[in-house]
Amino acid sequence: MLNAIQSLGAKTLSAVATLGRAHAFLLQTLIGMPAAIARFSLVIQQLYASGVKTLSIILVSGLFVGMVLALQGYNTLVQFGAEESLGVVVALTLVRELGPVVTGLLFAGRAGSALTAEIGLMKSTEQLSGLEMMAIDPYQRIFAPRLLAGFLALPMLAAMFSAVGVLGGHLVAVELLGVDVGAYWSQMQSAVSFQADVVNGLIKGVVFGLVVTWIAIFEGADCIPTPEGVASATTRTVVKSSLAVLGLDFLLTAVMFSV
């Protein structure tokens, strides 16, 4: 019993210490941000590495999620004769929730894990120490461009996920199930608000982008510099950032959409 309490206390202290290191890390990365913005080519490289390389999985997933939403929505709506509202259902679900959330989860799995592995490897092969000894600040040169790229990439990816999802919904609803094309698009246009739905969805994407990238680069920089250390840091990135996306989504939804 005493051991269990001791172990719980040790784990709590360790978690608090990690949280402290993570915030100090974020602060130092933000301090290095102006230097990263001044050399925007570094950010462009990272936008390609974490954004463009994640695009294919986002587009394919978005298409299928939109198609499934249309199928499921149709089965329910048709019972009430409301199948012409299918466009609204698909668009609102994607823009408000699934777009940013699924993109956040996929981004954590694809780009987040790659970032942690890359930075963990740089740490374990002494590349980060090497940069410091060459008088090059890793916060400015390595971490800040990656954080900014994740922050910019995720909302763009989420927007593309939603757009492709709406097209996938159109394919199933209009081409397969025979919903009227005019009704599908016009009802969507009148019911989806740019300010309340699209912008709020993008804000979620921005928040998820910042948090997922922060977790990913911090776990890489904080890992034990061994192959096992890098592997477990990569796993931690996916687990922590997925949970963070889902938890933050609830909080943001409560703030944005509660009446």
Next chain:
Amino acid sequence: MSDTQSTLVKIRDLHFSRGPKAIFKGLSVDIPRGKVTTILGPSGTGKTTLLKLIGGQEKPSQGRIEVDGLHVAGLSRRDLFDLRKRIGMLFQSGALLTDLSVFDNVAFPLREHTKLPETLIHKLVLMRLHSVGLRGARDLMPAELSGGMARRAALARALVMDPMMIMYDEPFTGQDPISMGVLLELIHTVNKALGLTSLIVSHDLAESLSISDFVVVISEGKVVESGTPEALRNSQSAWVQQFLNGEPDGPVPFQLEAPDYASDLASSKERLDA
């Protein structure tokens, strides 16, 4: 000659701990300017940590380290980075950036710290690569290099900013005889030709002693012996003789501290019987 003219690195009463383990307990040593100095010691004595302390990557808990008259732990980040531009470091793994070619790795510090035109950078990099014999490997990626070649490329990168000192972290570990010979020759030649100060930490005795002007042996956080390689060979210290001759038992015992052997065996029999 004044103190700072003859001594590049001055370490006084250095204390440093990692967690509960004390790594240095009052270490004092001078690294002479323009010479090859080797710090010897068994694995785990904190040789690499000493290089990190000199380079300001770690801070001592007590004591003072001066490099070229500058108190390293007291420098602002900007001043520390200015100092580091004058220090080259060769890591055990080479620490080459894996996503850049050999050429780009060597050019990296020049592109980051200077506004030199690319044509000049090209010439400087080729000159440095030529001096380490890797001009023909300029387009290779680090993953395509052998361990010895990676260290030579890293040496070219460390030299490209014309530093006043180069620190070598275990440069001979895991090298085949030819690579070892090449590295020894390079360290020796580079030190002479460029008038550098070289600081090597190593546990490879014969190789280190063959090129060193000055040797410092550390153990358990303190200097055990220091002097020329010849003086070290003639040392009366039993510890130094055990280390130099690679004897398995001596002041550093073969057996780690443990309970009495017979009673330990008896207690395990009792445990099995129970």
